Amino acid sequence: MMKNSKYILLALMSLGFIACESDDDAGTTAEVELTAGEADFSNYVSLGNSLTAGFTDGALFIAGQEASFPNIMAEQFAKVGGGSFTQPLMSDNSGIILAAGTLVGGPRLIFNGTAPVPLPGAMGSTDVAFNNPTGPFNNMGIPGAKSFHLIAPGYGNIAGLSAMPPTANPYYVRMTGSTPDARVIDLAVGQSPSFFSLWIGNNDVLGYALSGGDGTDPITDQATFELAYNATIGALVGTGAKGVVANIPDVTAIPHFTTVPHNPVPLDAATATQLNGAYAVYNGGLQQAFAALAGTGLFTQEELDRRTISFEAGSSNAVVIIDEDLTDLGAINPAFAALPQIRQATADDLLVLPASRFIGTEAVPGNPLTVNGVALPLEDKWVLTPEEQEAIATATAGFNSTISSAASTNGLAFVDANTLLNEIATNGFSFGNFTFTSDLVTGGAFSLDGVHPTSRGYSLIAAEALKAIDVAYGSNFEEAGAIPNPGDYPVFYSPALQ
Structure with a gap:
């Protein structure tokens, strides 16, 4: 009846892996002596989450780490007094991470010519129970970390991986060595940094968004974020270090939420008629509820229209979704308890990227009346409704206000990633x-x-951070041409990368 390949027109991907490129060379800059201004880059330490670690293509692996934005910045810092920059490199480029042989992350994704897929036949050798590197580490980016994890003891204790829910992070377990309960901020401050970068808070809203706002990964409350962020900043500037911070982007603008259309369902006339017949009882029940509640204001014509399900022959039918923000008609009148809170999606809804592999599959193979997203509504985890997007926007604005205030109060360089x-x-x-x-x-x-930048995307982040440092501290990375060349960094990595 329908093909998943129609949900995302991945045929467009055959146009190439790279962004548009001009025919000109990168351009030249007149010879200008590089200066650090008021900054001291001799001991640079970076803190954050996956965006700091160099996570890309759904995993952490050596090549991606080497193109992390802090490592790219450190290469420029080295030209003006910067020291060595040590990262907790993975053992290989598979993207796989294990805990005593149990898979906890990866493998990395590759492009097979049609769609992103897990690296075939990947065999990982990074196991947090057996082969962790020795610190201290200048790059303390921890995939999955939220703001409060930076000040949480035990976040790097391997015993916490078996707790329910887990209280530790396997990527941080690799960093703690003989001090498994050490906080992230303690290990950072213990290195007496002269300069730092901090980009944290994305996961405080992203986890909620990735789960479709289904409640399994709630947004961090503003008070907790503010306490954690200010405590982290306070500890870092308390060492006398200068630094650069970045705010939180609008996560709903990333491809994970903008690639799958709300109306990807192709139907022929016979199937559309069959589905409309199946929804006739539901639509009739809505009409009865509307008549019974007329004049109460509890169930409006607008909501009736919004909830009525209708399909037609064509390639652009909207999926059916569960929306818990619709009126619970059964709570108003038990006679309508059988009417679910469902509707067809609109352009204002955002479907998560994994929905492309789920929509159109049959819960009962061979039965077109069990097609997910059509006969069977999509669960909350597959969709961000406007109300859920508003919750994300409100939280992001609050977090970014805290970040901006901290940067201003402490005279830090600021990157407006949003x-x-x-x-x-x-x-x-x-x-x-x-x-x-x-x-x-x-x-x-x-x-x-x-979700995560390409390595070339990370070079852009590094460039913007260096420009912000110029503004805050009087350095001249941009003027002196000490800005990374994006052409030096790949967009995606070959399946053959070992």
Whole structure:
């Protein structure tokens, strides 16, 4: 009846892996002596989550780590007094991470010519129970970390991986060594950094978004975020270090939420008629409820229209979704308890990227009346409704206010990652010889997971951070041409990368 390949037109991906490139060289800058200004880069320490670690294509692996934005910055810092920059490198490029032989992450994604898929036959050798590297580490980016994890004891204790729910993070377990209960901030401050970068808070809203706002991963409350962020900043500046911070992008603008259309369902006339017949009882029940509640204001014509399900022959039928923000008619009148809170999606709804592999599958093989997203409504985890998007926007604004205030109060360099992502998503963003967009696979900015930047995207983050440092501390990375060339960094990695 329908094919999943129609949900995302991945045929467009055959246009290539790279963002648009001009014919000109990267350009030259007149010889200008590089200066650090008021900053001291001799001991640079970075803190954050997967965006700091160099996570890309759905995993952490050596090549991605080497192209992390802190490592790219450290290469420029080295030209003006910066010291060595040590990272907790994975053991290979599979992206797999294990805990006593049990898979806890990876493998990395590759592009097979049609769609992003897990690296076939991947065999990982990074096991947090057996072969962790020796610190201290300048890059303390921890995939999955939220703001409060940076000040939480035990977050790197391997025993916490078996707790329910887990209280530890396998990527941080690799960093703690002989001090498994040490807090992230303690290990960072213990290195007496002269300069730091902090980019944290994305996961405080992203976890909620990735789960479709289904309640399994709630948004961090503002008070907790503010306490954790200010405690982290206070500890870092308390060492006398200067630094650069970045705010939180609008996560709903990333390809993970903008690739799958709300109306990807192709139907022939016979199937559309069959489905409309199946929903006739439901639609009739809505009409009865509306008549019974007329004049009460509890069930409006607008909501009746919104909830009425209708299909037609064509390629652009909207999926059916569960929406818990619709009126619970059964709670008003038990006679309507059988009417579920469902409706067809609109352009205002955001479907998560994994929905592309789920929509159109049959719960009962061979039975078209059990098709997910059509006969069977999509669960909350597959969709971000406008109300859930508003919750994300409100939290992001609050978190970014805290970050901006901390940067201003402490005289720190500031990267407006939120505005940068919006520009990429809305108009495209030119950097070097490339124009970055938020299109999955072809846009150049986002990797195959639709969430994390490509290595070339991380070079853009590094460049923006260096420019912000120039503004705050009087350095001249941009003027002296000490800005990374995005052409030196790949968009995606070969399946053959070992």
